[in-house]
Amino acid sequence: MASTSAAEPDPDAAARKRYEGLLTVRTRAIKGKGAWYWAHLEPMLLNNAVKLKCSLCDSLFSASNPSRTASEHLKRGACPNFNHSSLPSPSPISTVLSHSHSNNGRKRTSTSTSNSPNQDHSVQHLVLSGGKDDLCALAVFEDSVKKLKSPRNLSHVAPPELTKDQVNSAVELLADWFYESCGSVPLSALEHPKFQSFLTQLGLPVTLLRREIYGSRLDDRFGLAKAESETRMRDAMFFQVGCDGWKGEDGVVKFIVNLPNGTSVFNKVVFGGGGGVVSSKYAEEILWELVSGVCGSDVQRCVGVVADRFKGKALRNLEVQNHWMVNVACQVQGFMGLIKDFSIGLPLFSVVTENCLKVANFINTESQVRSSFLRYRMQELECAGLVRVPSPKCHVLKDFAASVFPMLEDILSCAAVIQMVVLEDTFKVACMEDPLAREVAGIVQSEGFWNELEAVYSLVKLIRGVVQDIGAERPLIGRCLPLWEEVRTKVVKEWCVKYSVAEAPVVEILEKRFRKNYHPAWSAAFILDPLYLVKDASGKYLPPFNCLTREQEKDVDKLLTRLASREEAHVVLMELMKWRSEGLDPLYAQAVQMKQRDPVTGKMKVANPLSSRLVWETCLSEFKSLGKLAVRLIFLHGTSSGFKSNCSFIRKISANKHSRVSLERALKVVYIAAHAKLERRDFSNEEEKEAELLAREGSDDGMLAEVFADAPLL
Template identity: 50%
Template sequence: MADSDDATARAVHRRYEGLLMVRTKALKGKGAWYWSHLEPLLLKNSDTGFPKAVKLRCSLCDAVFSASNPSRTASEHLKRGTCPNFNSLSKTPFIPSPVSTSPVSCKRPADDTCGGGGGGGDSFYDISPLTVVDPSGVYGGSFSSFLPQHQNHPQQPVLVLSGGKEDLGALAMLENSVKRLRTPRTSPGVSLNKAQIDSALDFLTDWVFESSGSVSISSLEHPKFKAFLTQVGLPSISSRDFARFRLNSKYQMAKADVHLKITDTMFFQIASNGWKTHNQEHKTMIHMTLNLPNGTSLYRKTLFLSSSVPCSFAEEVLWDTVSEICGSTTEKCVGIVADKFKGKTLKNLEDQHPWLVNLPCQFQAFNDLVTDFITNLPLFKKVTQNCKRVAEFFNFESNIRKIFHRYQLQECGYTRLISMGTPETEEIEAMTLFQMVDDILESAPAMQLARLDEAYKTTSMEEHSIARDVSNLIGDSTFWNEVEAVHCLIKLMKNMAEEIETERPLVGQCLPLWEELREKVKDWCKKFKISEESMENIVSRRFMKNYHPAWAAAFVLDPLYLTRDNTGKYLPPFKRLTTEQEKDVDRLITRLVATEEAHIVLMELMKWRTEGLDEVYARAVQMKEKDPITGKLRTANPQSSRLVWETYLTEFKSLRKVAVRLIFLHASSCGFKSNANFERMMCSYGSCSRAVAEGVKKLVFISARSKLEKRNFCNDDDKNDDDIELFGAVNSDDDLPSEADRSSSL
């Protein structure tokens, strides 16, 4: 009952806010005339305090009416003379009304904010007639006593307002309207000083250049946009000025800022994504960014490749990038993270330059794991085949499709075909499979109703055996359990991959991440009664393909993962490593220091293993707080792990140099993500003139740098979905009353 009352109160309050919005627009000259005399009232329940009703009060006579139909209230109460005060506004006599012409109706200008009335083409002010009379004429000499005497022209016709004193305001409005019609419309008088104008244009420049091509520079020449600038007091701007001087200025500023940050940092990691392509003929872009120890990322460059490239080419490009940035001090680059595992590219660079730690991208690893399930798990093959049969039957059998769409509209509120892979091929991608099983699960009620339809049964009996087979399939609970199992597993992997893309985990988090995955997969196996052994084999194979010794080393060196033992010490979690992983830690640490320091760093590692970190510092590093946006617990100071090694653990002279370089490394190459407009710009890069190519390069650099600086890793194309949701929200029936729509359209 309380929920019902609360819902009713919210609906009443929405109605009240909608009426207030309409009245506010009307008072500004953008709504119906009668809102200047009607005022919304919100009535509350005296017991609960909840809103219970909305009423309209006449501001002229204080009468209260229902708010269900304001236009009808205005017609009956105001126009028909029920309100005495409304009539007196325009009918107070001053002098006897002379014989005159018919009343004049003057249409109100759209931008007129005076008075209390209409705004659109159908709204009028009723202005009493104006009559020019001779004082000695119709009313005789007695009338002349009411008029001013003109000594020079005693017989000159005198202007008489037949409606009385109240017509003076209407006359003034008419004169203003005539002046507006005779005088061209000018700026509303906004006056900005030079500093304000420069600041406004600078913000506009940033928005255009940082939009990744979503906002065209040529659109600045649009007449409507120029009119907008004039209205707000800004000078007209030239797209050529934006494309030349402003672009060059912003590019030089961005480039200088990036160069300064690279110069100031002690070391960095290169992140490179785009190498992993499934289609050898597919054109792709390689984005390169730099990860700094303080957690920020810098954009470096984007390469456009028209076809798949060999591993040796990728190796050359990556090392050339290191040389371009570092010059002779290549040790400043301490590692690379990339999304291409095929071949020995990253391993070769490590062998040639032993101080490097080159990591595979975990986002790509989790996506590849779904492909492993599709390829190696019998359940996925079975579900893929069955779902394709069901999708083809309901999509391409015309009679069945009509029946299915009728029930789909009834149950889901829409009609559409079921997503599926290319019918001619047996191969199916992970996201295509997920969308297909998701559509089938969502359309399950419609399928069941269609299966029970008489026309469907007739088709099943008369047509080929496929109809009967599909009917039996969707009537079998085993089929639906298997579809749900596949859907849940892909959704699990998809959610974890999206979290990796958003959170961009560090290398020390890789082992806990895979442990979390194994636990979730085990729970999935128990829920759907799937063999854990087969699933563990698939997960373990993918784990070994992606495993790097730096995972284990960073895990035990990062104070974030220290555990408290029985004595109260905070010690590194060596117990969670396998014997082989412990050996990997020793081998990696000795590789990352000079040969003469190898035995020293191993001794310091043993001391770290037995003594750990002071309790106060350990608790400070591991302190967490709730994220205000997601509600998840996060590390209060993400940089504290590195800062503890740099400032407090000074007794570990060799080990601390390894630790500070390891624990900041990112484990995913996700950084800058391009949109369709950005890709079109890059595609035109190689086929245009040198000047155009140079401009595109600068625009790309500014846009990408801005995205990384604001940690905006999403695709701008996804914002279309936000617009769709916004349209749905503002156009829902409960947001604004129907009267608001009618009034605002007048």
């Protein structure tokens, strides 16, 4: 038994021997004494199995037949990165020519010698009239001879033959992908040789594809999307206009129409000029032009406007001129303005900013300190890079969220690294000679600095989190009052207490921004929306008037009186009193307020978001006059942020807006992309999503490599 087992070959040793043999062959080939393909195929020993790895695309193959692998993967075009012009010429023709030169006057050449696998096929001494460039042409010619000689042995698979309907369907899907990517995939990609090779492999036509996608097909797709949007707007009894981008640097303002059924449709894009140069009068004209264009003569179908700018002038003027309109400011801009208010109004922000700038600039500019910081950051956090600092051109306090917050984030995340740098001997020596180094060391080693930094960082992060939730959830205006109250509680009752910050200046800043952003419609929608009814001791579900201040109660009466016709104003107030005392049937109220967990976010959300409006239109028919106003109020959105457009594509549009043809095509693409995004309720930004995917931790590359290492080869 022992002798038998000893005679059995060791699979590990066999694999090792095979691996070493291939390494030897590859080494000789690279030196010019072997097959050309070894320059691109690298032997690897993975889990006691020998594999060949393509150095051009990192694909793995069996090592049983390297020649066949090279032929199928490299020569036949399977490798996307292989350049056929780089093919060397170890072919029979070149071999014959090489032998004819080397044998000179010999009359016979041994066949067995020429066919030996160890024969040196190097063509270093082959002389052609075109020089070394002829070797590539010779290899291609050789390949043609092989195809003619033995066509049945070729492994090349012809592209599939598709029917006309299949081709049209495939091109339509491809075109939709280009349109809906809205510039993320450049138009030039259609003519990229690799992409065209890919389409050819699938059996799709590549000739005139660019003209096909950006010609009549674009017009048809745009016409279809526009017709669908216009049909939806016509079918809706009323709507709200949302405009976003007045504050954007690119000067592109996007207009959407919010419908009562919870959906939104894209309307148009307007180039506003950017940089805050647009006048409120111009904005007012643009808004009214849009309202008239959608409504025709029945302008009262437009309940109001939500915009990221011009609340004090353009929106207010439209309300004064049209009593039925409710024009509100975007909540995203309101809370971003709150960060600006805190950065200017709280001395804590300026102190932290000044200290962080000193620390960051000293780390980034002092060579020895910088090298130590980079070394420790890579060692401790496994990431490189200096501390991000604001641009010298920006106003750090007015643009705190965008310019200063990243610096705070870097310093806070690198707290341990910075402490290690300060404790180095080289830094201690610098402190003896440089007063700035001593000051930085004092800041970093002060516990108060880190507490203040954490306080500012946590407050900004809290508000930014609210902004992010608003962008994702797009709350209605009935949610505005509770939202501000939640933020007020978190900031005053929790943040101030945790970081020992005086409440009085914080409350003053909060109230000032609240009053600046507040609209009476917030209170009215909060009272009229059955979602916010409160159960009292008797079991009734009543509107939460006790959550309003006396002034806000008056706001509700004034707003409803303004929105109603002169004949119905007193009836509306009487019905409001009845609504206040009777409320809604408990069964219907519970159904409206029923919640379920969102499978994506994990948060509890309203199960039937349209039920608030539907209850007024079906179950509360006795409130005839008040009900007409309630359904027009409670559906209004509190934010103007709709779909996120591709910034780079928008910039290209701005650059080409003086070219009529290119501008028309670009705007059609934007319309189609926006229509598709709003259709699937996708309010994400492609560029931000891509950055998030690239930055995601825990890459699965290692796991995938293990999975594919022993995967069967097709």
